[in-house]
Amino acid sequence: MSEEKVTSNEAIVRSGIAIDDTFAEAFGMSASGVVITADSAKWAQQSAVTMTGFGTSVIGCGAECGIDHEVAASDTPDGRPGVRVLVFGFAPDMVEEQLKNRVGQCVLTSPGSACFNGVEAGQKIGLSSGPRFFGDGWQTARKLGDKRYWRVPVMDGEFIIEDKVGVVTDAVGGGNFLVIGRDRVGVLETCELAVEAIAKVPGVITPFPGGIVRSGSKVGSKYGAPASTNDAFCPVLRGAVSSNLGPEDNCVLEIVIDGLTSEAVGQAMTAGLAAALEAGQSRNVTRISAGNYGGNLGQHHYHLKDYLP
Numbered sequence: 001m002s003e004e005k006v007t008s009n010e011a012i013v014r015s016g017i018a019i020d021d022t023f024a025e026a027f028g029m030s031a032s033g034v035v036i037t038a039d040s041a042k043w044a045q046q047s048a049v050t051m052t053g054f055g056t057s058v059i060g061c062g063a064e065c066g067i068d069h070e071v072a073a074s075d076t077p078d079g080r081p082g083v084r085v086l087v088f089g090f091a092p093d094m095v096e097e098q099l100k101n102r103v104g105q106c107v108l109t110s111p112g113s114a115c116f117n118g119v120e121a122g123q124k125i126g127l128s129s130g131p132r133f134f135g136d137g138w139q140t141a142r143k144l145g146d147k148r149y150w151r152v153p154v155m156d157g158e159f160i161i162e163d164k165v166g167v168v169t170d171a172v173g174g175g176n177f178l179v180i181g182r183d184r185v186g187v188l189e190t191c192e193l194a195v196e197a198i199a200k201v202p203g204v205i206t207p208f209p210g211g212i213v214r215s216g217s218k219v220g221s222k223y224g225a226p227a228s229t230n231d232a233f234c235p236v237l238r239g240a241v242s243s244n245l246g247p248e249d250n251c252v253l254e255i256v257i258d259g260l261t262s263e264a265v266g267q268a269m270t271a272g273l274a275a276a277l278e279a280g281q282s283r284n285v286t287r288i289s290a291g292n293y294g295g296n297l298g299q300h301h302y303h304l305k306d307y308l309p
Helices: 041-051 092-107 131-135 184-198 262-280
Strands: 012-014 017-019 023-037 064-071 082-089 114-117 124-126 140-144 147-154 157-162 164-181 217-219 227-229 251-259 285-289 300-303
Touching (some): 017 262, 023 092, 041 064, 041 092, 082 092, 092 131, 092 164, 114 164, 131 147, 131 157, 164 184, 164 262, 164 300, 184 262, 184 285, 262 285
Parallel strands (some): 017 285, 114 157
Antiparallel strands (some): 023 082, 023 114, 023 164, 023 300, 064 082, 140 147, 147 157, 164 251, 164 285, 217 227
């Protein structure tokens, strides 16, 4: 990977924090979403959390998944509290397979759950094509307007699932920025507050644990793996490699953003950077940078200076 080298005189300084004159490099993806409802907000949330597990990176998980937002009972198809989940993959068929497995294993199995389309789009993929067959021939379909729903008998009643779900092919995965500082406590607290701000932006997720990734990567590996540790940003390798860290930079954490649209990712970048700059002033944050591959892989480039508050 060819990571941009940034010198101090190329950085913008806000509130004592340097923002590198660099860009986040992101990739075009396909994405879909479902609204999960249940008898209570607690169980809708539990089902959504389970469904989005092991959904950090398409490199190893098959999909990047996350909770977008809670949905009020007044806005769900069955009038019960809900949660919208977003699923990102490289192509619609990849997203469809992930929905089949994740809904079948994590939503169908969850007490009182139902599952509906969460993304309105012209292109559709199957949502019920796997889970409805759990009914073993006892499943029934009903059409309401132009939408078809399936009723699958289960031990606590019936599992209701919409037949099709919308999928968009102009989604974006991998928007990001790096928070760099003197100690891990301050950098982590800053990132936590930035993730909270990003969560208020509709149509985006931060798929890594708690929205934060410690293991930023570069392309390739001496062992043949598709990715390996981003050594230019590893403090313990400073002096052994061509480092992108200064002498007081002892911790780096990354926030990765996926969005249904490029505009949504841009809004999330702005919200996250604003929160990071405000929080980082008192938490030993020294710099904010971004991960890219020299502009050679991803078609979406988010220049940090364009998204500063």
